[in-house]
Amino acid sequence: MLRLSALYRYPLKSGKGQALQQVGLDKLGLDGDRRWMLVDEPSGRFLTQRAFAHMSQLSAIWNNAGGLTLSAAGHPTLDVPLPGSDAELRGVTIWRDTLRVPDAGDEAAAWVSEFIGKPTRLVQVPVARARTTASGYGKDDDKVAFADGFPLLLIGQASLDDLSQRIGRPMEMLRFRPNLVIEGSEAFAEDGWKRVRIGDVELRVVKSCSRCILTTIDPQTGERSADRQPLTALEAYRKEPDGVMFGQNLVNDGVGRLEVGMPLTILE
Template sequence: MPVLSQIYIYPVKSLAGIAVTEWPVDSNGLRFDRKWMLIDAQQQFLSQRSLPQMALIKPHIEGDCLILSAPNQPELELPLHPTGGDEVEVGIWHDRCLAKSVSPAADEWFSRFLQTDCRLVYHPDEQIRQVDQRYAQPADQTAFSDGFPFLIISENSLNALNQLLDAPVSMLRFRPNLVVTDCDSHAEDHWRQIKINNIAFRLPKPCSRCAVPGIDPETAVRNKEPLATLNRIRRWENKLYFGQNALHDKAGTLSVGDWVDILESGEKQPPLP
């Protein structure tokens, strides 16, 4: 039976993630996942696509604080449960939603390191951002993720890809939330419903990939791989796919080592050979 082998949260959208062994799940997904986000002067989200050096900013959580570190910068300490701030309407791809500003000190810290004017905002607990209703139910919601609260990838999907590369890449390139072992490569392409520790998940849509997997998370240097190989083996209708988006049905807790029950399978998505 498949097993949950890794759990990652990304408190600030497009910054480095945090590996955890046990973590609560709330209405938006893994707690604190993509709760914060950087925006530009037009209130549009910023990511490694345009600012690869965002990968070098590392978060960690201590007590009630989110602490951010970056090369040649003093640490930035933020409250894990922010309050107040100015209301800002922000853009995430084609979505618009309400956020709140964090502080001028945080804005200055990020602007200095990234060498671009930006602001840090957070997703208020009372704000509901509904998931795209083409793939979701009315109650499904997320914070500042691209579109879905979870991304699931199997270890053997990465292993199969790495066998085709001259230099292997780490799972961190693909920024999953949940990594599963003890299953075939790309087994997740067939999963429609799974259950982990009594939390049921629906997998309605494969994850199309942008340029971020081509950025080395340790150096922020762009590489042609693994995107060049994905373009050869995981291309469908002019998009590259790796991993599956997922939605959850209730709150709970996930732990590394939990069994992954496959409740429903279907045709491969996308329908690659």
Template sequence: MAAPFLLSDLYIYPVKSLGGIRLTEAHIEPRGLRHDRRWLIVDEKNRFMTQRQTAAMAHLKVSPAYNGFLLSHQQRPELLPLYVPFAATPEKTLFVTIWDDMVFAWRAKPECDEWLSEALGQPCKLVYMSDMVRRDVEPERNPEGQLVSFADGYPFLLIGQESLADLNARLATPVGMERFRPNLVFSGGEPFAEDGWEQFTIGDATFRAVRGCGRCVLTTIDPATAQKSPQGEPLRTLAGYRTEDSKVLFGQNVTGPGRGTLRVGDQVHIIIRKNQ
């Protein structure tokens, strides 16, 4: 009898494109896991910033704190860690742009903007997505009217441990799962088993795998050094066997039930497979 699929890791990323926090239990909300990508760093034009253009963001580490998190700079100890609460207050607001969407956001405290501007060497602001904001998953793939936070396009990203193992077996220097920034990691099955899932449950919560996740240059940035791989790895190797419609795919973009609780060790059951 085949071993069951198990939820092996849970991650949230409080600030888009910064480091994650590993959890043993997480609550599901309409936009994904609670506290996931509700904060965003924007530039002087109020446009979102990511490691794609600003690799130095990889130097900023996120660690849990009471009712919030700490930001620290791994190469500048003179910058004292900055405490950020999980939620902001609507004292100051502005409109920000993320991809093709313009959304309403709440400003962080001025000291947050000052700290980040110093840490990244350019003027920037920290903003928060409140529960009043509606940002939809791409409409043509979203019959349920699902919402998303400041994540690229979907509330959850799912990756199998065996998929990473398959990739690492092809690389001269293995990479960690943090390169791919998943929320949900499972063990069991064959490499890329998740490609064939359409509907599945984790514990009591039901999810839908919508489409493969197209990967970008961010995966080539070493989170320990903020340096891009001169060989373009692991993207280069992935492109050799995971390219479809000009996109390099790794992991599945997923929508969820809007409420519930997940725990590491929960069983994963496949309800409907694609092309069934």
């Protein structure tokens, strides 16, 4: 039987992942997932582990009011409230998208600037200001918060096991930052799925996920792999014209709740 074996949320883009037992979904995917982001203060350009590997050690816990609690070794804990309707809007850029979103204020900016090591702002995206997903995939009204391109990422546990066997040591699932992990399928079976249902939620599989240097960062230590794994292994057998593929991007149709242990049904 196919089942949902793990759920992960990443409240801050490129921050630590948070394992969940259950979670709701809204128009932008998992409640609280990648609704916050760090940006370079002068340019508004988004910041990630690709350039700042120590972001993997930044804990950002989302609360039910939509706020965020920031913590990291050597830094005091900071509770950041959800920006109000009167919050300053800041122009930001994420990949090719530009948008204006609420800024979290100067206290949060001082904290994240100290952590990053240069002037940085913390911003949040409400549903009404979310981006549209990549053109040519999904539907015209599909939306995404600060995830790279799509609201949800699914990976089969067997796919990771296959990769780990090829490398010769276990790879952590969190290197790939999925939201949904599925057990009971063959390796890379998810590549052939088009529509699935978990609980009462239907999800569309819209695009394979191309992987980058971020996967070489150990999520526990923040150190990069000296042998460039798992990218080196993936390039040998998962390379396509659009990149090295591992995992599937999804969009949820409608809202609902997910819980670890729920069965997954392949609809198409």
